[in-house]
Amino acid sequence: MEVFQHLVFGFSVALSVQNLLYCLAGCLLGTLIGVLPGIGPLATIAMLTPITFSISPVGALIMLAGIYYGAQYGGSTTAILVNLPGETSAVVTCLDGYQMARQGRAGPALAIAAIGSFFAGTVCTLIIALFGPAIAELALEFGPAEYFSLMLMGLVAAAVLAQGDMVKSLAMVVMGLLLGTVGTDVNSGWRRFSFDIAELADGIGFVVLAVGVFALGEIVANLGDSKKGAVFVAKVGSLFPSRDDLKRSSGPIIRGTLLGAFFGVLPGTGPAIASFSSYMLEKRISKDPSRFGHGAIEGVAGPESANNADAQCKFIPMLTLGIPASGTMALMLGALMIHGIAPGPTVMTQRPDLFWGLIVSMWIGNLMLVILNLPLVGLWTSLLKVPYRMLFPAIIVFSCIGIYSLSNNAFDLYLTAFFGILGFLWMKFACPPAPMLLGFVLGPMMEENLRRALLMSRGDPMVFLSEPISLGFIIATVLIVIAMMLPALRKRRGDITD
Amino acid sequence: MNNYLKHIATLFTLICGFLLTGTSVASDVYPAQPVTVVVAFTAGGTTDLLTRMVSTRLSEQLGKTFVVENKPGAGGNIGTEFVVRARPDGYTLMVNSVGPIAVNPTLYKNLPYNPITDLDPVVQIADVPNVLVVPAGANTPNLKELIAKGKTKKGGLSYSSTGVGTSSHLSSFMLAQAANLTAVHIPYKGADALNDLLAGRIDFMFATIPSVMPHIQSGKLLPIAVSSAKRSRSLPDVPTMIESGYPGFEAGSWFGFFAPRGTPRSIIDKLNKAVNDIIKEPTIDKQMVFAGADPVGGSPEQFKNFIDSEFKKWQVVVRDSGATAQ
Amino acid sequence: MKSELRNNKDFWAGMMFFWTGVGAMIVARHYPFGTTLNMGPGYFPMVLGGILIVFGAFITFRGLRRNEKMQGPWSLRALIMLPLSIVAFGILMRPAGFIPALAVLVFLSAASGREFKFKEVLFLTLFLCVLSVAMFIWGLGLPYPLIRKF
Numbered sequence: 001m002e003v004f005q006h007l008v009f010g011f012s013v014a015l016s017v018q019n020l021l022y023c024l025a026g027c028l029l030g031t032l033i034g035v036l037p038g039i040g041p042l043a044t045i046a047m048l049t050p051i052t053f054s055i056s057p058v059g060a061l062i063m064l065a066g067i068y069y070g071a072q073y074g075g076s077t078t079a080i081l082v083n084l085p086g087e088t089s090a091v092v093t094c095l096d097g098y099q100m101a102r103q104g105r106a107g108p109a110l111a112i113a114a115i116g117s118f119f120a121g122t123v124c125t126l127i128i129a130l131f132g133p134a135i136a137e138l139a140l141e142f143g144p145a146e147y148f149s150l151m152l153m154g155l156v157a158a159a160v161l162a163q164g165d166m167v168k169s170l171a172m173v174v175m176g177l178l179l180g181t182v183g184t185d186v187n188s189g190w191r192r193f194s195f196d197i198a199e200l201a202d203g204i205g206f207v208v209l210a211v212g213v214f215a216l217g218e219i220v221a222n223l224g225d226s227k228k229g230a231v232f233v234a235k236v237g238s239l240f241p242s243r244d245d246l247k248r249s250s251g252p253i254i255r256g257t258l259l260g261a262f263f264g265v266l267p268g269t270g271p272a273i274a275s276f277s278s279y280m281l282e283k284r285i286s287k288d289p290s291r292f293g294h295g296a297i298e299g300v301a302g303p304e305s306a307n308n309a310d311a312q313c314k315f316i317p318m319l320t321l322g323i324p325a326s327g328t329m330a331l332m333l334g335a336l337m338i339h340g341i342a343p344g345p346t347v348m349t350q351r352p353d354l355f356w357g358l359i360v361s362m363w364i365g366n367l368m369l370v371i372l373n374l375p376l377v378g379l380w381t382s383l384l385k386v387p388y389r390m391l392f393p394a395i396i397v398f399s400c401i402g403i404y405s406l407s408n409n410a411f412d413l414y415l416t417a418f419f420g421i422l423g424f425l426w427m428k429f430a431c432p433p434a435p436m437l438l439g440f441v442l443g444p445m446m447e448e449n450l451r452r453a454l455l456m457s458r459g460d461p462m463v464f465l466s467e468p469i470s471l472g473f474i475i476a477t478v479l480i481v482i483a484m485m486l487p488a489l490r491k492r493r494g495d496i497t498d
Numbered sequence: 499m500n501n502y503l504k505h506i507a508t509l510f511t512l513i514c515g516f517l518l519t520g521t522s523v524a525s526d527v528y529p530a531q532p533v534t535v536v537v538a539f540t541a542g543g544t545t546d547l548l549t550r551m552v553s554t555r556l557s558e559q560l561g562k563t564f565v566v567e568n569k570p571g572a573g574g575n576i577g578t579e580f581v582v583r584a585r586p587d588g589y590t591l592m593v594n595s596v597g598p599i600a601v602n603p604t605l606y607k608n609l610p611y612n613p614i615t616d617l618d619p620v621v622q623i624a625d626v627p628n629v630l631v632v633p634a635g636a637n638t639p640n641l642k643e644l645i646a647k648g649k650t651k652k653g654g655l656s657y658s659s660t661g662v663g664t665s666s667h668l669s670s671f672m673l674a675q676a677a678n679l680t681a682v683h684i685p686y687k688g689a690d691a692l693n694d695l696l697a698g699r700i701d702f703m704f705a706t707i708p709s710v711m712p713h714i715q716s717g718k719l720l721p722i723a724v725s726s727a728k729r730s731r732s733l734p735d736v737p738t739m740i741e742s743g744y745p746g747f748e749a750g751s752w753f754g755f756f757a758p759r760g761t762p763r764s765i766i767d768k769l770n771k772a773v774n775d776i777i778k779e780p781t782i783d784k785q786m787v788f789a790g791a792d793p794v795g796g797s798p799e800q801f802k803n804f805i806d807s808e809f810k811k812w813q814v815v816v817r818d819s820g821a822t823a824q
Numbered sequence: 825m826k827s828e829l830r831n832n833k834d835f836w837a838g839m840m841f842f843w844t845g846v847g848a849m850i851v852a853r854h855y856p857f858g859t860t861l862n863m864g865p866g867y868f869p870m871v872l873g874g875i876l877i878v879f880g881a882f883i884t885f886r887g888l889r890r891n892e893k894m895q896g897p898w899s900l901r902a903l904i905m906l907p908l909s910i911v912a913f914g915i916l917m918r919p920a921g922f923i924p925a926l927a928v929l930v931f932l933s934a935a936s937g938r939e940f941k942f943k944e945v946l947f948l949t950l951f952l953c954v955l956s957v958a959m960f961i962w963g964l965g966l967p968y969p970l971i972r973k974f
Binding site: 032167168170171174175177178181185187188190192193216219220221223224225388389390392393394396397398400401404405410411412413414416417418420421424425428429430431443447450451454455459461 | 833834836837840841844845848851852855856861862863864865868869872873875876879880882883886892894895896897898899901902903906907908909910911913914915917918926929930933934936937938939940944948952956959960966
């Protein structure tokens with residue numbers, strides 16, 4: 001098979017000592033910055049790009065890519081350990097991963113996260129190798145109408161899955177949608193809710209919101225708890241996942257990978273959607289959904305695989321079509337251009353060493369990361385034994401530096417402090433933050449695509465039903481709503497209390 | 499207890515060390531310290547990358563690090579305002595482009611500063627022409643066909659842009675105005691504009707050359723005109739809008755170095771000379787052209803005159819198009 | 825009744841939703857609304873604000889009926905000091921430089937906890953400063969001056 005030949009060729013490129021070193025450097029650096037909130041692959045790659053001018057383009061791309069997916073691995077580490085999402089996509093991992101850490105099960109959580117990510121990375125490498133260009137072409141079929149319908153389905157599914165206090169969850173989704181409108185409206189150029197503060201003209205940063213609400217709010221709450229005393233976690237259990245853990249995780253890992261690959265290929269989706277969808281899916285099909293939010297390992301296995309698959313597959317539109325799916329991708333694209341390479345369909349034929357070398361190196365990078373991260377689990381869990389009164393200032397320090405580095409602007413910090421207070425209050429009022437975050441992420445995209453689709457169709461609302469893909473999602477949405485209402489019609493839902 | 503003393507000693511040494519490095523040395527030789535170059539956009543755009551390239555060379559040439567600091571937000575206003583308010587001692591500079599300098603004063607109603615008067619132009623680095631592109635499958639291989647389609651298609655043509663009030667939006671508006679076309683503007687955030695264009699859901703777009711180069715080379719997008727006065731060196735076979743029958747049509751992007759108003763003339767001249775030399779270097783020249791930028795250079799006066807004319811031109815276009823950022 | 829309201833979590837949740845919705849609608853009423861098929865920038869905010877008001881009212885009344893208490897203890901000190909420390913860091917970064925800002929951050933945040941041992945905090949400050957400088961300034965090359973003269 002031709003692909004097999006290409007892969008062999010790719011191995012020959014990726015396994016050169018130089019490129020292996022670049023890969024390792026990228027992965028290490030990526031893990032480090034993934035662990036730190038705020039500083040993301042974007043800032044790092046930007047700062048390192050000049051260095052890459054002096055090395056070969058293949059090496060440069062391998063290293064930059066290593067940073068990128070290395071950050072995914074690192075981001076989940078702090079999410080699990082201290083409820084601090086180091087990366088946007090790690091937010092979902094906070095939900096159950098952190099609860100697992102509280103129960104002394106940080107080891108298995110970290111291990112499963114690494115294993116799931118590696119599986120996803122492997123599968124996606126194969127997908128890219130086999131189907132890359134074809135998938136990219138298919139992704140072009142997604143226009144604003146399709147994106148809107150897809151996100152509508154996602155939002156409705158989320159509402160359906162709201163557990164516990166349904167009314168408050170829905171209200172929080174709306175709150176998130178509203179927070180998402182802060183900033184410049186793409187379709188009209190109007191600045192909404194910015195109160196003449198220039199920094200708000202681009203909206204509230206996701207990291208600022210997530211770190212404030214999750215990490216900061218959590219710390220404030222912990223400090224109030226006199227029982228917590230000296231150490232954060234009473235006892236750290238075994239470092240390894242049990243057989244039961246592995247059994248429970250296998251399904252979510254596979255499903256998460258497929259889901260992540262799907263979203264990864266679509267350039268118009270953000271980083272958090274893949275992990276959110278996986279979480280919702282696992283909760284939906286679980287035999288005991290009430291475990292979610294309290295340390296269900298499926299809530300870590302699925303989303304972690306999904307976000308790694310998403311990150312890797314986002315390379316497809318970039319490499320094969322030259323469409324960057326995120327800011328980081330745009331940066332890598334730019335770096336390539338400076339090196340004199342124009343990504344696109346021609347890259348596969350003109351620079352096969354670049355294309356296949358990169359693909360194989362991505363798999364090697366995943367392997368390196370799993371080998372790096374599994375032993376580190378022991379190190380990380382021992383960090384948890386540090387007395388909390390010394391640990392939490394460290395968390396605050398890294399969060400602050402990371403967030404400040406986003407735009408080199410102190411305003412982001414003020415905003416984080418504000419959301420920290422809000423996050424704490426929300427905890428006290430029993431308003432779940434996860435639905436809010438989902439609304440925050442999906443809302444602006446939904447609105448943007450809805451209005452854009454209507455603009456393009458010159459005001460014809462039928463555009464959502466006349467395009468086949470869009471129609472498919474709308475039908476699925478209706479089905480979901482019906483499926484939710486059926487049990488309600490049969491018996492009154494008695495579980496609306498907390 | 500011994501441990502404790504060791505820590506105090508370390509702290510003391512460190513503080514001494516930092517104080518020494520942080521002291522500003524009064525000197526006649528510029529630069530005597532690292533220089534901050536502010537870019538008002540997020541890391542990764544072409545402006546940012548080319549700035550980093552030039553800054554690296556400046557560091558080598560002038561002997562002190564030129565550090566790039568991104569201060570994105572509000573269409574470039576945050577970073578611009580920051581430099582406007584910085585001390586004019588030559589240690590805070592900025593690389594800025596057409597939007598925040600020439601367009602935003604008209605676009606934004608209450609800008610608390612005036613980039614034309616509050617900044618001293620140092621040197622124009624390059625022109626970044628906009629190129630008019632259409633999807634390959636759209637059957638509009640040249641400007642005439644595009645306009646013809648515009649007159650006959652129901653609902654008119656649609657064009658994408660990188661945002662309301664950007665040069666990509668305003669250039670397209672200028673075209674629609676000049677050719678008397680109905681055209682619907684579909685704004686996007688930055689690079690998202692390409693997706694629907696490639697798929698053929700959008701009819702045309704004025705994009706900066708770097709952002710669409712890969713697609714032009716792969717044949718997915720056809721360049722049918724460039725918006726600069728002269729043909730672009732990166733796309734020498736593409737006619738200009740003027741050549742295509744629209745005299746006076748000139749609408750592109752550009753970027754250059756700026757300093758806060760009042761920066762000493764000697765420093766400005768020194769920087770000007772250094773940058774002019776750098777952009778003539780073959781490697782830099784090649785990288786810029788490949789990315790779609792045409793190196794320009796010139797004197798600070800030339801840059802100032804250019805900016806003034808740009809401001810006047812865009813003022814008219816913005817008013818006509820009704821674009822605002824409230 | 826009064827003291828019960830103070831701890832009534834649904835009451836507060838509902839009030840928060842309600843007034844947020846009201847606030848949103850007040851601010852957004854100046855944005856062009858448009859029509860459903862040609863939405864303006866004000867459409868979504870107004871609609872969302874309205875929905876929040878409805879939810880808020882519902883939750884408030886439900887709270888008054890059910891009267892569920894808020895769980896867990898509060899630390900007013902943490903709630904004030906911690907955000908304050910972050911704000912201080914932000915304010916100090918430009919004028920004072922990286923290290924002084926960090927030092928203040930560590931001190932203030934450590935002070936927001938229940939346990940505060942001065943020598944320990946001093947050591948922690950030192951440790952975190954050195955570590956941060958190593959990782960961020962030297963390692964990652966972030967362009968922040970370490971100490972500035974006022």
